[in-house]
Amino acid sequence: MxxxxxxxxxxxxxxxxxxxxxxxxxxxxxxxxxxxxxxxxxxxxxxxxxxxxTVAPYALLNTDIILSSQEGNTLTDSEHIARVHMFQALGVSGVANATPLYIGDLPFTLDDGTSVALLTFGVDATQTGFVTSAVAASLDRLTIENTVLLDEDTRGMPAPVLESLSSGASYSFEAMGETLTAIGTMKVGGGFLADGMLVTSDQTFLRVFPTRDSGAPDHILLRIDDGVSADTVATRLRAALPSASVRVQTTQDAKSADLAFMSSERxxxxxxxxxxxxxxxxxxxxxxxxxxxxxxxxxxxxxxxxxxxxxxxxxxxxxxxxxxxxxxxxxxxxxxxxxxxxxxxxxxxxxxxxxxxxxxxxxxxxxxxxxxxxxxxxxxxxxxxxxxxxx
Structure with a gap:
Protein backbone atom coordinates (compact mmCIF):
# COMPACT_ATOMS: atom_id res chain seq x y z
CA MET A 1 0.00 0.00 0.00
CA THR A 54 -44.93 5.98 -5.92
CA VAL A 55 -44.52 6.12 -9.70
CA ALA A 56 -44.81 2.35 -10.36
CA PRO A 57 -48.59 2.49 -11.08
CA TYR A 58 -47.87 4.84 -13.99
CA ALA A 59 -46.23 1.84 -15.70
CA LEU A 60 -49.71 0.44 -16.41
CA LEU A 61 -50.90 3.59 -18.16
CA ASN A 62 -50.35 4.83 -21.70
CA THR A 63 -51.49 8.42 -21.51
CA ASP A 64 -50.17 11.85 -22.48
CA ILE A 65 -52.13 14.14 -20.15
CA ILE A 66 -53.93 13.50 -16.85
CA LEU A 67 -56.83 15.55 -15.53
CA SER A 68 -57.20 15.41 -11.74
CA SER A 69 -58.93 17.20 -8.92
CA GLN A 70 -57.03 20.12 -7.44
CA GLU A 71 -57.67 18.61 -4.00
CA GLY A 72 -55.75 15.43 -4.82
CA ASN A 73 -52.12 14.84 -3.92
CA THR A 74 -50.80 12.00 -6.07
CA LEU A 75 -52.07 9.50 -8.64
CA THR A 76 -53.16 7.06 -5.93
CA ASP A 77 -54.03 9.68 -3.28
CA SER A 78 -56.63 11.59 -5.22
CA GLU A 79 -60.05 13.16 -4.98
CA HIS A 80 -62.83 12.66 -7.49
CA ILE A 81 -63.18 14.73 -10.65
CA ALA A 82 -66.44 15.30 -12.52
CA ARG A 83 -66.66 13.14 -15.63
CA VAL A 84 -68.21 16.04 -17.53
CA HIS A 85 -64.69 17.49 -17.80
CA MET A 86 -63.77 14.55 -20.03
CA PHE A 87 -66.30 15.70 -22.64
CA GLN A 88 -65.10 19.28 -22.30
CA ALA A 89 -61.52 18.13 -22.88
CA LEU A 90 -62.53 16.23 -26.03
CA GLY A 91 -63.60 19.54 -27.50
CA VAL A 92 -60.10 21.03 -27.12
CA SER A 93 -57.90 21.05 -30.21
CA GLY A 94 -55.21 18.37 -30.06
CA VAL A 95 -57.07 15.93 -27.79
CA ALA A 96 -57.62 12.67 -29.65
CA ASN A 97 -59.32 10.49 -27.03
CA ALA A 98 -60.19 10.37 -23.34
CA THR A 99 -61.21 7.81 -20.72
CA PRO A 100 -61.93 7.82 -16.97
CA LEU A 101 -59.72 6.04 -14.44
CA TYR A 102 -61.12 4.75 -11.15
CA ILE A 103 -58.80 3.90 -8.25
CA GLY A 104 -59.58 2.10 -4.99
CA ASP A 105 -57.96 0.02 -2.24
CA LEU A 106 -59.20 -3.57 -2.19
CA PRO A 107 -58.45 -5.66 0.91
CA PHE A 108 -59.05 -9.40 1.02
CA THR A 109 -58.06 -12.34 3.21
CA LEU A 110 -56.10 -15.36 2.00
CA ASP A 111 -56.91 -18.93 2.96
CA ASP A 112 -54.26 -18.88 5.70
CA GLY A 113 -55.88 -15.84 7.34
CA THR A 114 -53.38 -13.21 6.23
CA SER A 115 -54.63 -9.99 4.68
CA VAL A 116 -53.55 -8.53 1.36
CA ALA A 117 -54.27 -5.00 0.17
CA LEU A 118 -54.46 -4.37 -3.57
CA LEU A 119 -54.40 -0.99 -5.31
CA THR A 120 -57.17 -1.39 -7.88
CA PHE A 121 -57.46 0.35 -11.25
CA GLY A 122 -60.84 0.38 -12.96
CA VAL A 123 -60.56 1.12 -16.68
CA ASP A 124 -62.84 1.11 -19.69
CA ALA A 125 -62.20 -2.36 -21.13
CA THR A 126 -62.94 -1.13 -24.67
CA GLN A 127 -60.23 1.57 -24.55
CA THR A 128 -57.10 -0.53 -25.06
CA GLY A 129 -54.98 2.46 -26.06
CA PHE A 130 -54.78 3.86 -22.54
CA VAL A 131 -52.94 0.91 -20.95
CA THR A 132 -49.67 -0.80 -21.70
CA SER A 133 -49.56 -3.55 -24.29
CA ALA A 134 -49.23 -6.27 -21.62
CA VAL A 135 -52.53 -5.20 -20.05
CA ALA A 136 -54.21 -4.36 -23.37
CA ALA A 137 -53.72 -7.96 -24.56
CA SER A 138 -56.06 -9.19 -21.80
CA LEU A 139 -58.34 -6.17 -21.59
CA ASP A 140 -61.14 -7.66 -23.73
CA ARG A 141 -61.41 -10.58 -21.28
CA LEU A 142 -62.17 -8.10 -18.48
CA THR A 143 -65.54 -7.35 -20.07
CA ILE A 144 -66.70 -10.55 -18.35
CA GLU A 145 -68.29 -9.72 -15.01
CA ASN A 146 -65.95 -9.74 -11.97
CA THR A 147 -62.81 -10.71 -13.86
CA VAL A 148 -59.50 -9.09 -12.93
CA LEU A 149 -55.78 -9.06 -13.69
CA LEU A 150 -53.63 -9.73 -10.62
CA ASP A 151 -50.15 -8.35 -9.98
CA GLU A 152 -47.74 -11.29 -10.17
CA ASP A 153 -45.43 -9.54 -7.69
CA THR A 154 -48.14 -9.13 -5.05
CA ARG A 155 -46.57 -9.36 -1.62
CA GLY A 156 -47.89 -12.26 0.46
CA MET A 157 -49.66 -14.10 -2.37
CA PRO A 158 -48.94 -17.86 -2.43
CA ALA A 159 -46.42 -18.75 -5.12
CA PRO A 160 -48.54 -21.65 -6.50
CA VAL A 161 -51.42 -19.23 -7.19
CA LEU A 162 -49.21 -16.87 -9.18
CA GLU A 163 -47.57 -19.76 -11.03
CA SER A 164 -50.95 -21.20 -12.02
CA LEU A 165 -52.11 -17.80 -13.28
CA SER A 166 -48.97 -17.45 -15.38
CA SER A 167 -49.67 -20.84 -16.94
CA GLY A 168 -53.20 -19.85 -17.98
CA ALA A 169 -55.30 -21.03 -15.02
CA SER A 170 -57.71 -18.78 -13.09
CA TYR A 171 -57.94 -17.95 -9.40
CA SER A 172 -61.14 -16.94 -7.57
CA PHE A 173 -61.27 -15.08 -4.26
CA GLU A 174 -63.75 -13.18 -2.12
CA ALA A 175 -63.37 -9.42 -1.64
CA MET A 176 -65.83 -6.70 -0.64
CA GLY A 177 -68.71 -9.19 -0.80
CA GLU A 178 -67.97 -10.14 -4.41
CA THR A 179 -66.35 -13.22 -5.94
CA LEU A 180 -63.58 -12.04 -8.23
CA THR A 181 -61.74 -14.23 -10.70
CA ALA A 182 -58.18 -13.47 -11.73
CA ILE A 183 -57.79 -14.54 -15.36
CA GLY A 184 -54.28 -13.19 -15.96
CA THR A 185 -51.39 -11.23 -14.50
CA MET A 186 -49.39 -8.07 -14.98
CA LYS A 187 -46.23 -6.97 -13.18
CA VAL A 188 -45.93 -3.90 -10.94
CA GLY A 189 -45.04 -4.91 -7.37
CA GLY A 190 -45.97 -3.83 -3.88
CA GLY A 191 -45.12 -0.60 -2.19
CA PHE A 192 -45.66 1.31 1.03
CA LEU A 193 -49.41 1.72 0.53
CA ALA A 194 -50.42 -1.64 -0.96
CA ASP A 195 -49.13 -5.17 -1.40
CA GLY A 196 -49.75 -5.22 -5.14
CA MET A 197 -52.11 -4.09 -7.88
CA LEU A 198 -55.30 -5.22 -9.55
CA VAL A 199 -56.74 -4.15 -12.92
CA THR A 200 -60.39 -4.61 -13.78
CA SER A 201 -63.07 -3.06 -15.97
CA ASP A 202 -64.83 0.07 -14.81
CA GLN A 203 -68.09 -1.87 -14.53
CA THR A 204 -66.56 -4.48 -12.23
CA PHE A 205 -64.89 -1.71 -10.25
CA LEU A 206 -68.18 0.06 -9.62
CA ARG A 207 -69.75 -3.24 -8.60
CA VAL A 208 -66.97 -3.99 -6.09
CA PHE A 209 -66.98 -0.40 -4.78
CA PRO A 210 -70.73 0.33 -4.64
CA THR A 211 -70.27 3.75 -3.02
CA ARG A 212 -68.39 5.02 -6.06
CA ASP A 213 -70.19 6.99 -8.78
CA SER A 214 -69.45 6.46 -12.47
CA GLY A 215 -69.73 10.22 -12.94
CA ALA A 216 -66.85 10.88 -10.53
CA PRO A 217 -63.66 9.04 -11.52
CA ASP A 218 -60.32 9.67 -9.82
CA HIS A 219 -58.61 10.88 -13.00
CA ILE A 220 -59.31 11.44 -16.67
CA LEU A 221 -56.69 10.15 -19.08
CA LEU A 222 -56.11 11.91 -22.38
CA ARG A 223 -54.35 10.89 -25.57
CA ILE A 224 -53.29 13.64 -27.95
CA ASP A 225 -53.02 13.76 -31.74
CA ASP A 226 -49.78 12.64 -33.34
CA GLY A 227 -47.25 15.41 -33.86
CA VAL A 228 -48.80 17.71 -31.25
CA SER A 229 -46.86 18.73 -28.15
CA ALA A 230 -48.35 17.56 -24.87
CA ASP A 231 -47.32 20.83 -23.24
CA THR A 232 -49.17 22.81 -25.90
CA VAL A 233 -52.36 20.80 -25.46
CA ALA A 234 -52.03 21.05 -21.67
CA THR A 235 -51.89 24.85 -21.96
CA ARG A 236 -55.07 24.84 -24.06
CA LEU A 237 -56.80 22.58 -21.53
CA ARG A 238 -55.88 24.87 -18.64
CA ALA A 239 -57.52 27.74 -20.50
CA ALA A 240 -60.66 25.71 -21.29
CA LEU A 241 -61.22 23.96 -17.95
CA PRO A 242 -61.95 25.53 -14.55
CA SER A 243 -58.56 25.89 -12.84
CA ALA A 244 -60.14 26.03 -9.39
CA SER A 245 -61.24 22.40 -9.59
CA VAL A 246 -59.22 20.75 -12.37
CA ARG A 247 -55.48 20.12 -12.41
CA VAL A 248 -53.98 19.54 -15.87
CA GLN A 249 -50.63 17.74 -16.00
CA THR A 250 -48.59 15.92 -18.58
CA THR A 251 -47.73 12.40 -17.45
CA GLN A 252 -44.11 13.34 -16.75
CA ASP A 253 -45.17 16.41 -14.77
CA ALA A 254 -47.59 14.27 -12.76
CA LYS A 255 -44.80 11.82 -11.87
CA SER A 256 -42.50 14.64 -10.81
CA ALA A 257 -45.23 16.23 -8.69
CA ASP A 258 -45.95 12.90 -7.00
CA LEU A 259 -42.29 12.42 -6.13
CA ALA A 260 -41.99 15.97 -4.80
CA PHE A 261 -45.07 15.51 -2.63
CA MET A 262 -43.90 12.18 -1.20
CA SER A 263 -40.40 13.43 -0.40
CA SER A 264 -41.24 16.85 1.01
CA GLU A 265 -44.74 16.63 2.48
CA ARG A 266 -45.31 13.02 3.47
Whole structure:
Protein backbone atom coordinates (compact mmCIF):
# COMPACT_ATOMS: atom_id res chain seq x y z
CA MET A 1 0.00 0.00 0.00
CA UNK A 2 2.84 2.41 0.86
CA UNK A 3 4.50 1.86 -2.54
CA UNK A 4 1.21 2.38 -4.36
CA UNK A 5 0.50 5.63 -2.51
CA UNK A 6 4.07 6.78 -3.08
CA UNK A 7 3.56 6.39 -6.82
CA UNK A 8 0.15 8.04 -6.60
CA UNK A 9 1.17 11.10 -4.56
CA UNK A 10 4.75 11.37 -5.81
CA UNK A 11 6.07 11.53 -2.23
CA UNK A 12 6.24 9.49 0.93
CA UNK A 13 2.62 8.77 2.03
CA UNK A 14 2.97 10.36 5.46
CA UNK A 15 -0.78 10.37 6.07
CA UNK A 16 -1.14 6.63 5.40
CA UNK A 17 1.90 5.82 7.55
CA UNK A 18 0.45 7.82 10.45
CA UNK A 19 -2.90 6.05 10.16
CA UNK A 20 -1.49 2.57 9.74
CA UNK A 21 0.94 3.04 12.63
CA UNK A 22 -1.97 2.63 15.05
CA UNK A 23 -3.95 -0.27 13.59
CA UNK A 24 -6.61 -0.17 16.28
CA UNK A 25 -7.41 3.49 15.65
CA UNK A 26 -7.39 2.89 11.89
CA UNK A 27 -9.84 -0.01 12.23
CA UNK A 28 -12.13 2.05 14.48
CA UNK A 29 -12.05 4.98 12.07
CA UNK A 30 -12.77 2.83 9.02
CA UNK A 31 -15.60 1.11 10.90
CA UNK A 32 -17.09 4.48 11.79
CA UNK A 33 -16.98 5.72 8.20
CA UNK A 34 -18.42 2.40 6.98
CA UNK A 35 -21.25 2.71 9.49
CA UNK A 36 -22.01 6.25 8.32
CA UNK A 37 -22.02 5.01 4.70
CA UNK A 38 -24.34 2.19 5.72
CA UNK A 39 -26.77 4.65 7.32
CA UNK A 40 -26.82 6.84 4.23
CA UNK A 41 -27.15 3.88 1.84
CA UNK A 42 -30.05 2.39 3.77
CA UNK A 43 -31.93 5.68 4.04
CA UNK A 44 -31.38 6.43 0.34
CA UNK A 45 -32.35 2.87 -0.57
CA UNK A 46 -35.63 3.04 1.31
CA UNK A 47 -36.30 6.52 -0.05
CA UNK A 48 -35.60 5.17 -3.53
CA UNK A 49 -38.07 2.35 -2.89
CA UNK A 50 -40.63 4.92 -1.75
CA UNK A 51 -40.11 6.93 -4.93
CA UNK A 52 -40.15 3.81 -7.09
CA UNK A 53 -43.38 2.50 -5.61
CA THR A 54 -44.93 5.98 -5.92
CA VAL A 55 -44.52 6.12 -9.70
CA ALA A 56 -44.81 2.35 -10.36
CA PRO A 57 -48.59 2.49 -11.08
CA TYR A 58 -47.87 4.84 -13.99
CA ALA A 59 -46.23 1.84 -15.70
CA LEU A 60 -49.71 0.44 -16.41
CA LEU A 61 -50.90 3.59 -18.16
CA ASN A 62 -50.35 4.83 -21.70
CA THR A 63 -51.49 8.42 -21.51
CA ASP A 64 -50.17 11.85 -22.48
CA ILE A 65 -52.13 14.14 -20.15
CA ILE A 66 -53.93 13.50 -16.85
CA LEU A 67 -56.83 15.55 -15.53
CA SER A 68 -57.20 15.41 -11.74
CA SER A 69 -58.93 17.20 -8.92
CA GLN A 70 -57.03 20.12 -7.44
CA GLU A 71 -57.67 18.61 -4.00
CA GLY A 72 -55.75 15.43 -4.82
CA ASN A 73 -52.12 14.84 -3.92
CA THR A 74 -50.80 12.00 -6.07
CA LEU A 75 -52.07 9.50 -8.64
CA THR A 76 -53.16 7.06 -5.93
CA ASP A 77 -54.03 9.68 -3.28
CA SER A 78 -56.63 11.59 -5.22
CA GLU A 79 -60.05 13.16 -4.98
CA HIS A 80 -62.83 12.66 -7.49
CA ILE A 81 -63.18 14.73 -10.65
CA ALA A 82 -66.44 15.30 -12.52
CA ARG A 83 -66.66 13.14 -15.63
CA VAL A 84 -68.21 16.04 -17.53
CA HIS A 85 -64.69 17.49 -17.80
CA MET A 86 -63.77 14.55 -20.03
CA PHE A 87 -66.30 15.70 -22.64
CA GLN A 88 -65.10 19.28 -22.30
CA ALA A 89 -61.52 18.13 -22.88
CA LEU A 90 -62.53 16.23 -26.03
CA GLY A 91 -63.60 19.54 -27.50
CA VAL A 92 -60.10 21.03 -27.12
CA SER A 93 -57.90 21.05 -30.21
CA GLY A 94 -55.21 18.37 -30.06
CA VAL A 95 -57.07 15.93 -27.79
CA ALA A 96 -57.62 12.67 -29.65
CA ASN A 97 -59.32 10.49 -27.03
CA ALA A 98 -60.19 10.37 -23.34
CA THR A 99 -61.21 7.81 -20.72
CA PRO A 100 -61.93 7.82 -16.97
CA LEU A 101 -59.72 6.04 -14.44
CA TYR A 102 -61.12 4.75 -11.15
CA ILE A 103 -58.80 3.90 -8.25
CA GLY A 104 -59.58 2.10 -4.99
CA ASP A 105 -57.96 0.02 -2.24
CA LEU A 106 -59.20 -3.57 -2.19
CA PRO A 107 -58.45 -5.66 0.91
CA PHE A 108 -59.05 -9.40 1.02
CA THR A 109 -58.06 -12.34 3.21
CA LEU A 110 -56.10 -15.36 2.00
CA ASP A 111 -56.91 -18.93 2.96
CA ASP A 112 -54.26 -18.88 5.70
CA GLY A 113 -55.88 -15.84 7.34
CA THR A 114 -53.38 -13.21 6.23
CA SER A 115 -54.63 -9.99 4.68
CA VAL A 116 -53.55 -8.53 1.36
CA ALA A 117 -54.27 -5.00 0.17
CA LEU A 118 -54.46 -4.37 -3.57
CA LEU A 119 -54.40 -0.99 -5.31
CA THR A 120 -57.17 -1.39 -7.88
CA PHE A 121 -57.46 0.35 -11.25
CA GLY A 122 -60.84 0.38 -12.96
CA VAL A 123 -60.56 1.12 -16.68
CA ASP A 124 -62.84 1.11 -19.69
CA ALA A 125 -62.20 -2.36 -21.13
CA THR A 126 -62.94 -1.13 -24.67
CA GLN A 127 -60.23 1.57 -24.55
CA THR A 128 -57.10 -0.53 -25.06
CA GLY A 129 -54.98 2.46 -26.06
CA PHE A 130 -54.78 3.86 -22.54
CA VAL A 131 -52.94 0.91 -20.95
CA THR A 132 -49.67 -0.80 -21.70
CA SER A 133 -49.56 -3.55 -24.29
CA ALA A 134 -49.23 -6.27 -21.62
CA VAL A 135 -52.53 -5.20 -20.05
CA ALA A 136 -54.21 -4.36 -23.37
CA ALA A 137 -53.72 -7.96 -24.56
CA SER A 138 -56.06 -9.19 -21.80
CA LEU A 139 -58.34 -6.17 -21.59
CA ASP A 140 -61.14 -7.66 -23.73
CA ARG A 141 -61.41 -10.58 -21.28
CA LEU A 142 -62.17 -8.10 -18.48
CA THR A 143 -65.54 -7.35 -20.07
CA ILE A 144 -66.70 -10.55 -18.35
CA GLU A 145 -68.29 -9.72 -15.01
CA ASN A 146 -65.95 -9.74 -11.97
CA THR A 147 -62.81 -10.71 -13.86
CA VAL A 148 -59.50 -9.09 -12.93
CA LEU A 149 -55.78 -9.06 -13.69
CA LEU A 150 -53.63 -9.73 -10.62
CA ASP A 151 -50.15 -8.35 -9.98
CA GLU A 152 -47.74 -11.29 -10.17
CA ASP A 153 -45.43 -9.54 -7.69
CA THR A 154 -48.14 -9.13 -5.05
CA ARG A 155 -46.57 -9.36 -1.62
CA GLY A 156 -47.89 -12.26 0.46
CA MET A 157 -49.66 -14.10 -2.37
CA PRO A 158 -48.94 -17.86 -2.43
CA ALA A 159 -46.42 -18.75 -5.12
CA PRO A 160 -48.54 -21.65 -6.50
CA VAL A 161 -51.42 -19.23 -7.19
CA LEU A 162 -49.21 -16.87 -9.18
CA GLU A 163 -47.57 -19.76 -11.03
CA SER A 164 -50.95 -21.20 -12.02
CA LEU A 165 -52.11 -17.80 -13.28
CA SER A 166 -48.97 -17.45 -15.38
CA SER A 167 -49.67 -20.84 -16.94
CA GLY A 168 -53.20 -19.85 -17.98
CA ALA A 169 -55.30 -21.03 -15.02
CA SER A 170 -57.71 -18.78 -13.09
CA TYR A 171 -57.94 -17.95 -9.40
CA SER A 172 -61.14 -16.94 -7.57
CA PHE A 173 -61.27 -15.08 -4.26
CA GLU A 174 -63.75 -13.18 -2.12
CA ALA A 175 -63.37 -9.42 -1.64
CA MET A 176 -65.83 -6.70 -0.64
CA GLY A 177 -68.71 -9.19 -0.80
CA GLU A 178 -67.97 -10.14 -4.41
CA THR A 179 -66.35 -13.22 -5.94
CA LEU A 180 -63.58 -12.04 -8.23
CA THR A 181 -61.74 -14.23 -10.70
CA ALA A 182 -58.18 -13.47 -11.73
CA ILE A 183 -57.79 -14.54 -15.36
CA GLY A 184 -54.28 -13.19 -15.96
CA THR A 185 -51.39 -11.23 -14.50
CA MET A 186 -49.39 -8.07 -14.98
CA LYS A 187 -46.23 -6.97 -13.18
CA VAL A 188 -45.93 -3.90 -10.94
CA GLY A 189 -45.04 -4.91 -7.37
CA GLY A 190 -45.97 -3.83 -3.88
CA GLY A 191 -45.12 -0.60 -2.19
CA PHE A 192 -45.66 1.31 1.03
CA LEU A 193 -49.41 1.72 0.53
CA ALA A 194 -50.42 -1.64 -0.96
CA ASP A 195 -49.13 -5.17 -1.40
CA GLY A 196 -49.75 -5.22 -5.14
CA MET A 197 -52.11 -4.09 -7.88
CA LEU A 198 -55.30 -5.22 -9.55
CA VAL A 199 -56.74 -4.15 -12.92
CA THR A 200 -60.39 -4.61 -13.78
CA SER A 201 -63.07 -3.06 -15.97
CA ASP A 202 -64.83 0.07 -14.81
CA GLN A 203 -68.09 -1.87 -14.53
CA THR A 204 -66.56 -4.48 -12.23
CA PHE A 205 -64.89 -1.71 -10.25
CA LEU A 206 -68.18 0.06 -9.62
CA ARG A 207 -69.75 -3.24 -8.60
CA VAL A 208 -66.97 -3.99 -6.09
CA PHE A 209 -66.98 -0.40 -4.78
CA PRO A 210 -70.73 0.33 -4.64
CA THR A 211 -70.27 3.75 -3.02
CA ARG A 212 -68.39 5.02 -6.06
CA ASP A 213 -70.19 6.99 -8.78
CA SER A 214 -69.45 6.46 -12.47
CA GLY A 215 -69.73 10.22 -12.94
CA ALA A 216 -66.85 10.88 -10.53
CA PRO A 217 -63.66 9.04 -11.52
CA ASP A 218 -60.32 9.67 -9.82
CA HIS A 219 -58.61 10.88 -13.00
CA ILE A 220 -59.31 11.44 -16.67
CA LEU A 221 -56.69 10.15 -19.08
CA LEU A 222 -56.11 11.91 -22.38
CA ARG A 223 -54.35 10.89 -25.57
CA ILE A 224 -53.29 13.64 -27.95
CA ASP A 225 -53.02 13.76 -31.74
CA ASP A 226 -49.78 12.64 -33.34
CA GLY A 227 -47.25 15.41 -33.86
CA VAL A 228 -48.80 17.71 -31.25
CA SER A 229 -46.86 18.73 -28.15
CA ALA A 230 -48.35 17.56 -24.87
CA ASP A 231 -47.32 20.83 -23.24
CA THR A 232 -49.17 22.81 -25.90
CA VAL A 233 -52.36 20.80 -25.46
CA ALA A 234 -52.03 21.05 -21.67
CA THR A 235 -51.89 24.85 -21.96
CA ARG A 236 -55.07 24.84 -24.06
CA LEU A 237 -56.80 22.58 -21.53
CA ARG A 238 -55.88 24.87 -18.64
CA ALA A 239 -57.52 27.74 -20.50
CA ALA A 240 -60.66 25.71 -21.29
CA LEU A 241 -61.22 23.96 -17.95
CA PRO A 242 -61.95 25.53 -14.55
CA SER A 243 -58.56 25.89 -12.84
CA ALA A 244 -60.14 26.03 -9.39
CA SER A 245 -61.24 22.40 -9.59
CA VAL A 246 -59.22 20.75 -12.37
CA ARG A 247 -55.48 20.12 -12.41
CA VAL A 248 -53.98 19.54 -15.87
CA GLN A 249 -50.63 17.74 -16.00
CA THR A 250 -48.59 15.92 -18.58
CA THR A 251 -47.73 12.40 -17.45
CA GLN A 252 -44.11 13.34 -16.75
CA ASP A 253 -45.17 16.41 -14.77
CA ALA A 254 -47.59 14.27 -12.76
CA LYS A 255 -44.80 11.82 -11.87
CA SER A 256 -42.50 14.64 -10.81
CA ALA A 257 -45.23 16.23 -8.69
CA ASP A 258 -45.95 12.90 -7.00
CA LEU A 259 -42.29 12.42 -6.13
CA ALA A 260 -41.99 15.97 -4.80
CA PHE A 261 -45.07 15.51 -2.63
CA MET A 262 -43.90 12.18 -1.20
CA SER A 263 -40.40 13.43 -0.40
CA SER A 264 -41.24 16.85 1.01
CA GLU A 265 -44.74 16.63 2.48
CA ARG A 266 -45.31 13.02 3.47
CA UNK A 267 -43.83 12.14 6.90
CA UNK A 268 -42.12 9.06 5.47
CA UNK A 269 -40.15 11.05 2.90
CA UNK A 270 -39.14 13.68 5.47
CA UNK A 271 -38.02 11.00 7.94
CA UNK A 272 -35.84 9.25 5.36
CA UNK A 273 -34.35 12.57 4.29
CA UNK A 274 -33.53 13.37 7.90
CA UNK A 275 -31.93 9.92 8.21
CA UNK A 276 -29.60 10.74 5.31
CA UNK A 277 -28.62 13.99 7.04
CA UNK A 278 -27.91 12.15 10.29
CA UNK A 279 -25.73 9.62 8.48
CA UNK A 280 -23.66 12.41 6.93
CA UNK A 281 -23.38 14.15 10.30
CA UNK A 282 -22.20 10.95 11.99
CA UNK A 283 -19.52 10.49 9.34
CA UNK A 284 -18.33 14.09 9.70
CA UNK A 285 -18.02 13.81 13.46
CA UNK A 286 -16.22 10.45 13.38
CA UNK A 287 -13.67 11.51 10.78
CA UNK A 288 -13.10 14.86 12.48
CA UNK A 289 -12.43 13.17 15.81
CA UNK A 290 -9.97 10.74 14.24
CA UNK A 291 -8.08 13.38 12.25
CA UNK A 292 -8.01 15.99 15.00
CA UNK A 293 -6.66 13.36 17.42
CA UNK A 294 -4.05 12.37 14.86
CA UNK A 295 -3.01 16.00 14.38
CA UNK A 296 -2.71 16.46 18.16
CA UNK A 297 -0.61 13.29 18.49
CA UNK A 298 1.87 14.51 15.86
CA UNK A 299 2.13 18.18 16.78
CA UNK A 300 5.86 17.91 17.41
CA UNK A 301 6.49 16.39 14.01
CA UNK A 302 4.35 19.04 12.36
CA UNK A 303 6.20 21.74 14.30
CA UNK A 304 9.49 20.43 12.92
CA UNK A 305 8.15 20.56 9.37
CA UNK A 306 6.81 24.05 9.93
CA UNK A 307 10.14 25.26 11.32
CA UNK A 308 11.81 23.86 8.22
CA UNK A 309 9.63 26.12 6.09
CA UNK A 310 6.78 23.86 5.04
CA UNK A 311 3.54 25.79 4.56
CA UNK A 312 -0.06 25.10 5.47
CA UNK A 313 -0.71 23.42 2.11
CA UNK A 314 1.77 20.67 3.05
CA UNK A 315 -0.10 19.87 6.26
CA UNK A 316 -3.43 20.02 4.47
CA UNK A 317 -2.07 17.54 1.95
CA UNK A 318 -1.17 15.07 4.71
CA UNK A 319 -4.54 15.35 6.44
CA UNK A 320 -6.43 15.21 3.14
CA UNK A 321 -4.45 12.09 2.31
CA UNK A 322 -5.68 10.54 5.57
CA UNK A 323 -9.23 11.68 4.81
CA UNK A 324 -9.14 10.05 1.35
CA UNK A 325 -7.79 6.81 2.80
CA UNK A 326 -10.55 6.73 5.41
CA UNK A 327 -13.20 7.57 2.79
CA UNK A 328 -12.10 4.79 0.40
CA UNK A 329 -11.52 2.17 3.09
CA UNK A 330 -14.81 3.03 4.80
CA UNK A 331 -16.87 3.14 1.61
CA UNK A 332 -15.99 -0.38 0.42
CA UNK A 333 -17.39 -2.36 3.41
CA UNK A 334 -20.31 0.06 3.73
CA UNK A 335 -21.20 -0.55 0.08
CA UNK A 336 -21.09 -4.35 0.23
CA UNK A 337 -22.93 -4.60 3.56
CA UNK A 338 -25.62 -2.32 2.12
CA UNK A 339 -25.96 -4.58 -0.92
CA UNK A 340 -26.59 -7.53 1.40
CA UNK A 341 -29.16 -5.60 3.43
CA UNK A 342 -30.88 -4.44 0.23
CA UNK A 343 -31.27 -8.05 -0.85
CA UNK A 344 -32.65 -8.94 2.58
CA UNK A 345 -35.19 -6.10 2.43
CA UNK A 346 -36.38 -7.17 -1.02
CA UNK A 347 -36.79 -10.77 0.15
CA UNK A 348 -38.70 -9.83 3.31
CA UNK A 349 -40.78 -6.84 2.19
CA UNK A 350 -40.91 -7.05 -1.61
CA UNK A 351 -40.09 -3.34 -1.82
CA UNK A 352 -38.15 -2.23 -4.91
CA UNK A 353 -34.87 -1.59 -3.05
CA UNK A 354 -31.89 -1.74 -5.39
CA UNK A 355 -28.38 -0.35 -5.58
CA UNK A 356 -28.20 2.14 -8.41
CA UNK A 357 -24.85 3.14 -9.89
CA UNK A 358 -25.70 6.82 -9.54
CA UNK A 359 -26.45 6.34 -5.85
CA UNK A 360 -23.17 4.54 -5.20
CA UNK A 361 -21.20 7.27 -7.01
CA UNK A 362 -23.08 10.01 -5.15
CA UNK A 363 -22.43 8.42 -1.75
CA UNK A 364 -18.76 7.86 -2.56
CA UNK A 365 -18.28 11.48 -3.67
CA UNK A 366 -20.21 12.64 -0.61
CA UNK A 367 -17.97 10.51 1.61
CA UNK A 368 -14.86 12.04 0.03
CA UNK A 369 -16.27 15.55 0.48
CA UNK A 370 -17.28 14.92 4.10
CA UNK A 371 -13.90 13.42 5.00
CA UNK A 372 -12.04 16.25 3.23
CA UNK A 373 -14.13 18.85 5.05
CA UNK A 374 -13.41 17.17 8.38
CA UNK A 375 -9.71 17.13 7.52
CA UNK A 376 -9.72 20.82 6.70
CA UNK A 377 -11.37 21.64 10.02
CA UNK A 378 -8.93 19.41 11.90
CA UNK A 379 -5.91 21.40 10.64
CA UNK A 380 -7.14 24.82 11.77
CA UNK A 381 -4.93 24.73 14.86
CA UNK A 382 -1.81 24.40 12.70
CA UNK A 383 -2.67 27.34 10.47
CA UNK A 384 -1.99 30.07 13.05
CA UNK A 385 0.32 28.22 15.42
CA UNK A 386 3.95 29.26 15.93
CA UNK A 387 6.43 26.36 15.65
CA UNK A 388 7.92 27.25 19.03
CA UNK A 389 4.51 26.92 20.67
CA UNK A 390 4.05 23.42 19.31
CA UNK A 391 6.99 21.89 21.21
Missing amino acids: SRLLTLLFGRLPIGWLQLSHNRGRLLAAVSGVAFANLLVFMQLGIMGALNGS PTGIIFGFGVFMGILVGLVIVYQVLSTDVADHLREYATFKAMGYGQSFFLGIVFEEAIVLAVFGFIPGFFVSMGLYAGLVAVTGLPVSMEASRAILVFLGTLAACTLSGGIATRRLASADPADLF
